[in-house]
Amino acid sequence: MSLDDRPWETVIGLEVHCQLATAEKLFCGCPNRFGQPPNRDTCPICLGMPGVLPVLNPHAVRLALRAGHALGCVVQPRSIFARKHYFYPDLPKGYQITQYEQPILLGGAVDLELDDGRSARINLTRIHIEEDAGKSSHGEGGATLVDLNRAGVPLIEIVSEPEMRSADEAVAYLRALHAIVRYLGVSDGNMEEGSFRCDANVSIRRAGETTLGTRTELKNLNSFRGVQRSIEYEAGRHADLLEHGRAIVQETRLWDDAAGRTRAMRGKEEAHDYRYFPEPDLPALVLTAADEVAATVDLPELPAARRARLVAVTGLSAYDAAVLTAERALADYFEAAVAAHPANPKGISNWVTSELLARVPADAVAAGPVPPVALARLVGLIDDGTLSGRLAKEVFEAMLAGEGDPDAIVEARGLRQVTDSDAIEVACRAVIAGNPAQLAQFRGGKAQVKGFFVGQVMRATGGKANPGQVNALLDRLLAEGE
Amino acid sequence: MIDGLCSLRRALDAGHLSAVEATTACLRSIEATDERLGAWLAVDAEGALAQAANVDRRRAAGDALGPLAGVPLGVKDIFLTRGLTTTCASRILEGFVPPYDATVIGRLRAADAVLLGKHNMDEFAMGSSSESSGFHPVRNPWDLDRIPGGSSGGSAVAVAAGHCAGALGTDTGGSVRQPAALCGVVGLKPTYGRLSRFGVIAFASSLDQPGPLARTVRDAAALFEVCAGLDPFDATSADVPVPTGLADLPAGADLRGLRLGVPAECFGEGLQPGVASAMRAALDVLRDLGAELVDIELPHTRFAVAAYYLIATAEASSNLARYDGVRFGRRAGAADDLHDLYGATRGAGFGLEVKRRIMLGTFALSAGYYDAYYQKASQVRTLISRDFDRAFEAVDAIVTPTSPTTAFRLGERVADPLQMYLADIFTIACNLAGLPGMSIPCGFDELNLPVGLQLLGRAFDEATVCRVGAAYEDATDWTARRPSLAEASP
Known part of the structure; x- marks a missing residue:
C-alpha cells in the first residue's frame, strides 16, 4: 500500500478539535472536567431543555484569542455564532452552536522542523469557537448510552490549509500544535480523554500537478500513531484505485485502528444538510481592545523559540532541545535545574532525558520526587568528584524513593567517594x-x-x-x- | 369579580379584601365559565391559595410585600413554571414538569403575585386563532362561536372573562396584541430584549417577546415594570433602564406636542368597514387630545408577512429540533431504530400547523435555498427597520389598527393558512423591527365584537406608547365594557 516508489504525492489538510481549559462549559455554568459519572455535569441549559438560552463564557473567548495570537492569526473584531443542525441523541438541542461564516480567527501558521532537518510552514485557514457534543456508547444488545457531561464543553476547531505532503508531516504538524496549545494553557491536550482530536482530509495527485485530487475525510483518529497509519493507508488506497482506473468517491471514512484500515460511513450517517444559520440567541461577538490585550498578557515563549534558545545558549543538540521542550513543564524543569547548576547543562540534559524521563512522565516532573534543584545538585556532586557515576545512580534511586536531597542521602548512606x-x-x-x-x-x-x-x-x-x-x-x- | 389589576392592588393594600378572597373569586370565575371558554390548560388552585394565604399572613405581620402582592395572575403555557406542568399546548410535551422557573415567572413570584395556572394557546405559539392548541380550542367570550385570536388566546380570554387580574403572553408576530384586540383587552409587546426570554419556550428566537395582557393600560404597565429588565441568563436581553411610574400615569392628561404617524398602508384592502370606522373615530379622539396626526409611509411593510413566515419558520424548525422524545416529554412507543423513534415521536406529538411550519422553515434553510429565502428575508427585515427609523424621525409614535378584522368564526380559516397568516398583517412589522407595540380597545363593530387600536413606539420607548394609550383610554370608555358572559359570572 505504501506510496514510496510510486509517482503520487499525498495532500493533507487537518481539522483539529481542541477542548479549551476553562473551568466552566461554553454556554452554561456546569464544570468542564473529565471523568465524572455519566450526566453528573449537566443542567437544563446543556441538556437542551425547553426555554433555555446560551450565554457565552468569556474565558473561552480569551483562550481562543490566546491561541490565535500565538499562531499568528488575524483576530476578527466581530464574529458571529451559527447553528449547525443534525439529529443525534448526544446533541441535545438538535443543533450545535458553532461559528460558520464569520469565525473569530482567520489565517495563521504553524512552523515545523522535520526530522530530516527540513523546515516547513503550514498555513491555517481559520480557527473558530464551538461547543462539543455529548458522548454515545453503543453497548450490547443494541442499546446506546448517552453521557452529556461533554455536551457544551468549549472547543476551538483549528483548520489547516491542505499543505502537508506526507503522514510524517501531518504528525509533525499535530505535535507542534499540541505542544503550543499546552504551552499556552489553552488546552490540556489529552488525546486519550478526547481533549485534542483530529480529522484528516486526504487526497493524492501525480507529482508536479497543481490541482487537488478528490479527497476523503478520515475520522476517529485518536493518537498520533493513528493519524500516521490512517493517512498512509488512505493514500495507498487512493493510489490503488487510481492505478486500476477507478475513481475516488468523496466521502467520510472511519479509521479502524485495530484492523488498520478505513471504511466508508453508511450513507445515513453522512448525508447531512446542516442548514447553518446565524444563532439568534447570541449577539455578535464584538471584541474590545481589552479582550485583545488580555489575550496577549503573559504569553509564554513557544516551543520553537525555546528550542532555538536552548541550542544557542546551552549548546544542547537540536535533538535534546526538542525532547526537552516538547512539554512546557519539562522545559521549565530543565531550565530550573540549569539555573541551579549552570556549569553543566549537557550533564543535566543527559540525566533528564535518559534517567528521569525513564521513571517520571514528562508533564509530572515538576511535582515528582526529584525537584530540579536536587537533580542539579546530583550532577554537581558528580562534577566535583564527590560521586562516581555508579554512586550517583544509587543516590538517584534513593531520591526517587523519597529519601531526600542528594547531600542528605550521601551523608546517611556514607556514599562519599574516597579521594584521599x-x-x-x-x-x-x-x-x-x-x-x-x-x-x-x-x-x-x-x-x-x-x-x-x-x-x-x-x-x-x-x-x-x-x-x-x-x-x-x-x-x-x-x-x-x- | 375581579375588576382590574391596579384597582385590586389598591383594594388589597387597603384591606378591603384579602389575597385569599381575591384568589377564590378568580377560581370561582374560572369554574363558572371556563368549560365554555377553554382558556386554561392547568389551574393550580391549591398552590394559588397557599401563595395567597402566605401573602395575607405576611401582610398581617407587617412584612414588606412585593408590588403585585396577592394579585392573581395567569400565564401562557409557554412559560416554564417549576413543578407545574408546561406543555406549550403541544401533545409532545404532555406531562412535562419543568425543573426551573422562567426568569419572568421568578420576577412575578418575587413581586408576590399569585399564580393561578397556565393559559391555553396555539401549539408552540404558532397561530392567530388559538385553534391549533393540541388539547382544545379557545373561544371568544364576546361570541362563543368565534376565535379569540392567538397565539395568546387563552390569556386574552382569561383577562376579558375576569378569570384573573392580568396575564403574561408572548408576541412573535402579534400574539399578544391581536388576541387582546379581538377580546377587548390591552396587550403590550415590549421592545425585543426588554423582558427575558429565559425559560420561555422558543418559537422564533429573534422575534419572541413576552408581554402583559390586562384590563387597562396602567394594569399592563404594572406587569411590564415588574417583569422587564436585564437578565444575565439571556444574552439578547437589553441593559437599558426600565421606565417607572407607568402604572400611575396621571388621569386625564392630553397629548399636546406629540406627533402620531398614520401609515397610508393601514387603510388598504382587506380592512373590515367596522374596523375602519372605529379606527377613524380613534384618530379623531387622539387629535382632540392635542396630538398632531402625520401621514407617513412604511413602503417595505407590504413584504413583512412574507419575510416573517420565512424567518419565523426557519428559526422554529431549529428550535423545535430538541423535541425528540429522548430526554423529556412524550416518546413514541415501539421504534425499530433511532430515525424511526424520531419520526414516530414527532409525527404523533406535533400538530398539523407545527409540522407545516417545520417543513417550511427546514426548506428555507436548506442548501441551495438559503440565499433565496432566509437570507433575502433577513435583508427585507433590515429594510423594514429602516422604514421605521425614518418614520420615527418625524413622529413620536405610530397608530394603526391591530387587526384588519374582528374575531372570525371557529374553523373559518383553518383550511386556508394564507388567510390566517394575514390576520397579523399590521402586527408583524413591529416584531421584525424589534419595536414596542400595544393594542388597546377602540370600539366595537356592528356585531358587538371588539376592535383594537395599535400604537407603535421607538425602541425602548414603551413610556410614550403607554402615555398615549392611557390618555386615549381616559378619554373613552371602551375598556370598561365587559362581555355579558363575564358580567354573569360570580
Missing part, C-alpha cells in the same frame, strides 16, 4: 600484595588483568574509591616492581 590518595594507595598495595598469582600474570604481559586489580580495590573500598585515582595509582604501583 593515601588511603587509596594503602588499599591498592594490600590488593597487590594479596594476589601474587595475578601479579605474575600481569607481569607476564597479560595487561587485561589490571581490571581484576581495579575491581578488587573498588570492592575493598565499598565502591567509594575514585575510579580515576585507583587506575592511576595501580598503573604506578604495578609498574614499580618491574
